[in-house]
Amino acid sequence: MRYTPTEAKLMSELKQLRVIDAHEHLPPERLRLAEHTDALTFFRQYTRLIMFSAGLDEQTFMRMHDPELSLDERLAIFEKYRDLIRASSPARAAYIALEKFYGEEDVTRENFEAITGKMQALYRPGLYQKVLVEQCGIQVVLQNYPEMDYDDALLRPVPAIGIEGEWGSFPELAEKIIGGKHGFNSLDDYLDERAERLRRLKQRGAVGFKMNTHLYAEPDREAAEEVFRSLRSGERSWARPDVPNPMANYLTDRLLAVAGEVGLPVAVHTGVWGDFRQLDPKELIPHIACHPQVRFDLFHMGIPFVRDMGRIGANFSNVWLNMCWAHTLSPTMAANALDEWIDQVAANKIIAFGGDVRWPVEKVYGHLVLAREVVATVLGRRIDQGLLTWDQGVSLARMWFVDNPGKLYNVL
Ligand SMILES: [Zn+2]
Numbered sequence: 535m536r537y538t539p540t541e542a543k544l545m546s547e548l549k550q551l552r553v554i555d556a557h558e559h560l561p562p563e564r565l566r567l568a569e570h571t572d573a574l575t576f577f578r579q580y581t582r583l584i585m586f587s588a589g590l591d592e593q594t595f596m597r598m599h600d601p602e603l604s605l606d607e608r609l610a611i612f613e614k615y616r617d618l619i620r621a622s623s624p625a626r627a628a629y630i631a632l633e634k635f636y637g638e639e640d641v642t643r644e645n646f647e648a649i650t651g652k653m654q655a656l657y658r659p660g661l662y663q664k665v666l667v668e669q670c671g672i673q674v675v676l677q678n679y680p681e682m683d684y685d686d687a688l689l690r691p692v693p694a695i696g697i698e699g700e701w702g703s704f705p706e707l708a709e710k711i712i713g714g715k716h717g718f719n720s721l722d723d724y725l726d727e728r729a730e731r732l733r734r735l736k737q738r739g740a741v742g743f744k745m746n747t748h749l750y751a752e753p754d755r756e757a758a759e760e761v762f763r764s765l766r767s768g769e770r771s772w773a774r775p776d777v778p779n780p781m782a783n784y785l786t787d788r789l790l791a792v793a794g795e796v797g798l799p800v801a802v803h804t805g806v807w808g809d810f811r812q813l814d815p816k817e818l819i820p821h822i823a824c825h826p827q828v829r830f831d832l833f834h835m836g837i838p839f840v841r842d843m844g845r846i847g848a849n850f851s852n853v854w855l856n857m858c859w860a861h862t863l864s865p866t867m868a869a870n871a872l873d874e875w876i877d878q879v880a881a882n883k884i885i886a887f888g889g890d891v892r893w894p895v896e897k898v899y900g901h902l903v904l905a906r907e908v909v910a911t912v913l914g915r916r917i918d919q920g921l922l923t924w925d926q927g928v929s930l931a932r933m934w935f936v937d938n939p940g941k942l943y944n945v946l
Pocket residue numbers: 557558559678890
């Protein structure tokens with residue numbers, strides 16, 4: 535990308551910041567090193583969504599990543615979709631990282647083995663230190679991953695708040711409630727266990743909790759008890775949960791109160807996936823208003839509800855606006871929205887970066903470059919227009935990339 539002189543100057547200034555990465559899904563390094571990695575891993579995450587929209591099915595996608603299959607077959611799948619995704623921002627992040635770490639512009643039949651060899655040499659103990667600290671300049675990563683015993687203080691856990699189960703599934707929660715060793719006799723028993731779990735997680739080093747948005751309905755204990763009872767008796771299945779779900783709403787309300795009591799912020803996934811009407815950040819407004827003691831960190835700019843989300847940040851002092859993943863979903867939307875947010879939201883409320891990466895850790899670098907570009911574009915324009923001085927622009931960037939996430943999660 536070509537930069538204006540002010541953007542170029544800002545890009546080199548932003549490189550000096552020791553970033554707080556406000557959201558990733560990286561496994562503890564020892565677990566990641568036990569997994570297979572090769573050159574196509576660059577196209578494992580997020581480029582996948584664009585490939586799916588182009589018509590790729592899940593099974594064929596898994597074949598593309600199956601190291602047991604012939605390289606010929608795997609690369610034929612990749613080549614069929616590559617040109618369809620090339621102009622997209624997730625692909626751009628992959629290509630930026632590929633070039634930075636391996637000096638290659640693409641994955642081809644000729645260079646697949648050479649890139650894979652270099653990757654496997656990098657994927658040794660010290661991987662995260664080399665990629666995240668030395669190349670990205672990151673000082674702390676806020677992590678959402680089921681296993682939270684990390685090997686060093688670089689990764690700080692933000693585990694699931696536990697409304698749907700550990701990894702976001704209602705059936706999993708239903709199973710726990712209904713029976714086996716996890717069986718609970720009453721909604722209160724279940725709620726006590728969930729609350730106690732949050733207190734334990736804090737003692738084990740959690741610096742926040744994470745939940746998803748749900749369609750809102752007034753928390754109703756009786757309705758929640760009815761759901762609990764019918765799940766236990768088998769009259770109801772949560773393979774297809776009710777929307778809005780009375781039990782999810784009640785649990786959300788109660789667990790938010792516990793998060794407030796233990797004093798940790800709550801990160802909330804908003805927007806993006808599937809039927810995103812159910813992930814509209816506006817659904818959170820009653821929870822935000824009812825729990826003023828809870829600090830909410832709203833993720834992904836609420837894409838595509840970026841404008842609504844800006845207004846939520848402006849209206850509620852207990853809300854932070856987190857741009858994690860948004861730069862890779864659409865840097866154009868992210869830049870336009872950030873510009874609007876500056877108009878109406880206080881500088882201490884915006885969090886600039888999280889990569890949302892699970893597999894190719896080098897891609898955190900690609901996502902970070904996109905984030906710096908978004909911020910440099912918006913601040914650069916305002917500086918050139920005389921709306922901000924250079925120092926004011928740099929100071930905003932420092933707050934967004936470092937101070938705001940650092941203070942919110944108390945990790946500075
Ligand atoms: Zn995420």
